[in-house]
Amino acid sequence: MKNLLLIFAVASLLISCNANKNEQKSKPLPENQGNKILEKENLGQVNIYEGLLPCADCSGIKTVLKIYEGNGTMENYKFELTSVYTGKQPEKTFTQKGNFNYERGLEKDPDGTVYIFNWDKPESQRMYYGYKSNNRNKIFVLNDKREIINEETSFLTLKK
Structure with a gap:
């Protein structure tokens, strides 16, 4: 034994x-x-929107929004939002990364799209952008009611 x-x-x-x-x-x-x-391989196709958004106390917010659609599953929907506050010294840069989801219907356009950035976080941390079905090249900044803030000044243009 x-x-x-x-x-x-x-x-x-x-x-x-x-x-x-x-x-x-x-x-x-x-x-x-x-x-x-x-991580880069899984991010898939990227849509890059750029523009200069209005700013109350600076000359503008230079903004780049990258939307990664991954492999088409919600788990891989990622975004990166970079904002540079111009006209102040020193210029301030902020970058936010997170997950997004989307829903159909932007204001009176049932085929428009609304992106909900940070959808998996508390309401106070969510951001909304959206485009109309007739022009995907222009994405608007939306308020928390998913309404376009200002059609003339609060939008980004598709670059890639």
């Missing part, structure tokens, strides 16, 4: 040593290598 326990103990020790070697071989790549490459 003692020999059987000894054999079992030695076998267990050998198996656990080999398991540790295998674990070391299969470590994930450092974040600055593999993970970022995979």
Whole structure:
């Protein structure tokens, strides 16, 4: 019986040593290598909108909005919004990243589209942009009721 326990103990020790070697071989790549490459591949097609939005206390907000549609599943819907407040020293840059969802219908246009950025966060952190069905090249800034703030000045233009 003692020999059987000894054999079992030695076998267990050998198996656990080999398991540790295998674990070391299969470590994930450092974040600055593999993970970022995979992340970029999964983001899929990107629509880039740019423009200068009005600002109450600066000369304008230079804005770039990137909408990544991933592989078409909601889990991969990502956005990146970069805003540069111009005309102040120093210029302030803000970048927001997160998830989005969308819904059909913008004001009286049932085929328009409304993007809900940060849809998975509290209402106070959500942002709304949308385009009309007859012009996807122009995306408007919307208020929390999903209404266009100002059709003449509060929009971005599709660049890519």
